[in-house]
Amino acid sequence: EVQLVQSGAEVKKPGESLKISCKGSGYDFTDYWIAWVRQMPGKGLEWMGIIYPGDSDTRYSPSFQGQVTISADRSINSAYLQWTSLKASDTAIYYCARPGAPGALGLPFDYWGQGTLVTVSS
Amino acid sequence: DIVMSQSPDSLAVSLGERATINCKSSRSLLYSGNNKNFLAWYQQKPGQPPKLLIYWASTRYSGVPDRFSGSGSGTDFTLTISSLQAEDVAVYYCQQYYATPPYSFGQGTRLEIK
Numbered sequence: 001e002v003q004l005v006q007s008g009a010e011v012k013k014p015g016e017s018l019k020i021s022c023k024g025s026g027y028d029f030t031d032y033w034i035a036w037v038r039q040m041p042g043k044g045l046e047w048m049g050i051i052y053p054g055d056s057d058t059r060y061s062p063s064f065q066g067q068v069t070i071s072a073d074r075s076i077n078s079a080y081l082q083w084t085s086l087k088a089s090d091t092a093i094y095y096c097a098r099p100g101a102p103g104a105l106g107l108p109f110d111y112w113g114q115g116t117l118v119t120v121s122s
Numbered sequence: 123d124i125v126m127s128q129s130p131d132s133l134a135v136s137l138g139e140r141a142t143i144n145c146k147s148s149r150s151l152l153y154s155g156n157n158k159n160f161l162a163w164y165q166q167k168p169g170q171p172p173k174l175l176i177y178w179a180s181t182r183y184s185g186v187p188d189r190f191s192g193s194g195s196g197t198d199f200t201l202t203i204s205s206l207q208a209e210d211v212a213v214y215y216c217q218q219y220y221a222t223p224p225y226s227f228g229q230g231t232r233l234e235i236k
Contacts (some may be wrong), residue, residue, distance in 0.1 A: 026137065045217075047227060060224075063224075106160060107219055115171055
């Protein structure tokens with residue numbers, strides 16, 4: 001069974017750093033792109049970026065380029081989303097998601113993680 | 123980048139009636155190489171991640187009830203629920219996955235029972 005399991009909720013202060021994770025199981029992790037999607041409180045879905053764990057090829061939305069870092073460690077089947085200096089406006093639920101076929105970038109997401117709530121407050 | 127726009131923002135429909143949600147893209151999502159529209163629809167219920175309903179604009183994902191259907195081509199798309207059930211109350215999003223990233227979402231349409 002394909003699963004994406006994300007790390008737990010985080011409460012941080014502005015200026016702090018953070019790295020959240022998404023662990024894939026039930027499939028060959030290196031063969032499928034993994035994307036990150038933001039959902040701010042009461043708002044819609046925003047596509048942030050995507051990584052191919054096989055070679056770490058990473059693409060970012062211009063809206064998030066330079067604001068976050070997406071990475072992966074294929075040895076432990078995990079993808080990451082990282083901030084060096086959080087802002088209150090980073091408060092959101094962050095989802096990882098996987099498209100339905102290996103190797104293909106432009107595909108919809110048929111598997112989603114459960115979401116990680118990140119709260120940034122002084 | 124491609125901008126996706128949905129209408130209406132919210133919709134209230136009686137049980138058993140038809141619900142229609144529209145999605146418009148700032149550029150064509152039809153790829154001539156395979157004659158497919160790179161457009162998906164998702165359903166999101168409170169406290170849950172989104173679920174894929176429709177891909178290639180009109181192909182139902184595995185397990186999705188046949189009351190859900192997608193149509194349209196190019197820049198204009200529609201999600202139709204033929205006979206609304208109570209469990210269909212949710213927010214619905216369209217997403218384009220054409221060519222290169224970012225693969226943007228529409229702003230969402232909230233569907234409620236009238």
